[in-house]
Amino acid sequence: MSDSSPLPPVRLHSEAELAREALATPLLSRAARLARWAGPETRVGAGGELIDDQLPQAAAELGLTGEDAAACASEAWRVAVDTGLVEIVDEEEGTATAGAELRMLTSGGPQDVLGVWLGALETVLADAAVPELDDLVDAMAEGGPVDLSGLDWDPEAEAEFLDGVLGNLYLLTVSEDGPGDGPVPLPALAASVIIPDDMGEPTNDVLEQVSDAMMRLDDQFRLLEPAGLVVYQPVDEALMTDAEDGAQDAAGDASPSVDDADVTRYGMVRLTPLGLYGLRARLLEAGVPAPAVGDLADKGADALLDGTAAFPQTAARAETEQWLARREPLAAARELLAAARGSDPGAPLRRLRCQQALSLVGSLAEPALREVLDDAELGGLARVWLTEHGAADVPPPPESMVFWLTIDTVAAQLAAEGNSAELQALVEGLARQHSGFFTTAWRVDHPATADVLEAMGRLHPDKKVAKEARKAAFKARSQRGE
Template sequence: MSAERPTMPPAPLLTEAELARDALASPLLARAARIARWAGPDTKVGAGGELADVQLSAAAEHLGLTPDDDGMADASEAWRLAVDTGLVEIEDPAVEGDDPDEDAEGEDVWGTATAGENLALLTGGSPADVLAIWLDGLEAAHADATAPVFEDFADLVGEDGSIDFDALDWDPETEADFLDGVLGNLYLLTVGEGPDGPPVPLPALAASMIVPDDMGEPTDDILEQVSDAMMRLDDQFRVLEPIGIVEYHPVDEALLVEEGEEAESPADDEDVTRYGMVRLTPLGIYGIRARMLEAGVEAPAVGDLADKGADALLGGIAYYPEAAARAEIQLWLTRRGSDGAAAELLDAARGTDALAPLRRLHCQQALALVGAEAEPAVRAVLGDPELGGLARVWLAERGAADVPAPSETMIFWLAIDTIAAQLEADGDLDELQGLVEGLSGQHSGFFEEAWRVDHPATADVLEAMGRLHSDKKQAKDARKAAFKARSRGGSAD
């Protein structure tokens, strides 16, 4: 019965203004903006756009960093981001000699830095402008996070000055794919739990990329791979945190061992926080989603359907979690207005396709949000064979008067439709079992009549009831009823 589902759950996003505020407050972009304003005609820049060594300490001091190796490294990182995001523009020197870093007389020649066009956009542009600059910064940070670590750079340089990347044992595409996979899993967990959910332990995130789904007890080799992946991720999240996409509690340095020593297994210590904890920020949700959309991944956001028709709304939220579906409906009603909304929703809920029961379920939830204004439209469909049962339930829940009693045919049709919706939604099995047993228990001889119901999902629903019912006799009756339904040709597979 299942139809195609979105690859990712719908993400709750902050407004562009809120996201832009967070982007401007991200430590790396904030430093990049400050260092871009600091730069001027006297700023010496090398051929690759890097700050001259003699100026790194001054740049670090301007940023309020200590002028040690760490401070100058942070200043250099901020400068690179300023260049990569167009906050600074480099004017190359006119070089006459053979060496691009020296003039004809062997003197060093430096480029100069000027403010880039994007610097003014950080304060004078729209939120969309700020976010576009920040996304460029995220791309640069992502590239830094997947770059190789040079332990001895001299060993990689050949006689002709070229770099032997094969000696690094580094595949940039593989590294980028690994990090994107990790960020995708973190996105799934964060969006599924909500932005206020708990942080994810680094060992669990690493294991999600290494341990096969069908593996029981991980082998020593797999555990070693997980440990190696954790260390890679620890380095990468330290690089990514300053751009603002994650909140990261790093691995306890006491757990890091020298080569040849035996590392402590995460299972040996109950305090999992020592092994790293990471949470995707609201800005991170926005940024990772933007990268996924760029890569062609279907990654919906709550609010995507606010300007669509009722048919697109009910179809689009078919597999949304309950909270996300409710939020999407509320946004749709706010944009659409309540006038005529109920009739439009009811019309979109009709149908005999596999998703129709789910549309009717979400229609009922949407009508609850419309409120009393929906009553005339609901009463208008009391005689409709597909919507009459839904209408009676909605009216009864509101305590409305003069609600006609449903026919037995309508009662059974609504029971089949309700279970079909829950089966299509892949709801909680315990809740589904309770629904199955509750509905069959309300009507004596339920299965003797249910197989006659003229609903396209009748046979499928009865088969499922046979699997789910805890009473063996009832389960057997359900399976017999499913066979009868198929024999009479009353179900569409």
């Protein structure tokens, strides 16, 4: 996951819904059942783990059968101890009982429940980063030397790998052009952390690394699913014997939207709503800005316009709708217009977000728009809004205001989208509709005039028009003494 650009905001379920989901996860529900089961007869080892003789009883308490029953019971007990659902009463005698945190699950609020679940998640994530230790266990049982170097395991690197994968899965999920609620093919997710962005055709060595990563992730997601973090369709067991060739076929397209029906055999994973909450909490804990829709609802209009500046269009609208829902329409419109003023580099995009926000207010905002008709920075925006909403007696704008608004609009689009196809179409339309546009545009008293004209020269496909734009940009800089 890139650290250079802000994450899109995530839409979270309510804490009450998430808490209910957390309580229903196999991992937390099993840990809670064992905490209620713990009592004077419960015996634990030096590390707080259940002694072997107690594991069958714990598994039976959980209704678990089969060869994995003891291992699942042991994991649930470890989670209960790590989260405080179980308390070790006497380390010397090896006794345990229900812990104070168990009451949080029954009488605490949603935040209390989610706090316990986050603790359980950390335990499982730590377990998922540990490789199979069968050889090590055998060596310890035989009293032989323990050679950690032979495991080819770097705990820090393994944890970073899993964090990177989960970070990419989070980013794909919250991005507007990602799969959203849909699953991500495991080969695409593995490729996203192995194959460099600037690599063309992956080499066989890189594809082999993708194959190895897929197998690691298959094991890890199987562990993480009972925690409620993900919904996972495992790799088809029939492919395990030919995993390397399978990865080369399936990882050819590293995008998350692979159409090949067979790709589902290589594993599919998606974050649950609870998983989105959990990963966001971990990102925030690590100091990574991870906004959520609704974060700005109680803040001022200046925070809303600045905060949504980098949001994708849909997310910006959702955030604005929540902000407006808490305010009286006319007062909100006046606050938005006041916050949209300014000559700083971020001002054009603020005004664009303001215009988009005002489109959601409706006709009740009309008095606020009429109040700024003579404002140099907001008068053009106000006329556009009033005209679009069918208002009567809208005064025509002077030519200077038309050109100022044009420069401001292009500057905002540049800040929001960069050199996009939509902006190129806007530039072509401006040059075509306004004869002699560049003759006048360089004189516009707007801080972004020269930058906008340079961008128009860069974006316009007609060499003659592009040259006119560059000349106009030079004149604008000379006029400002740059």
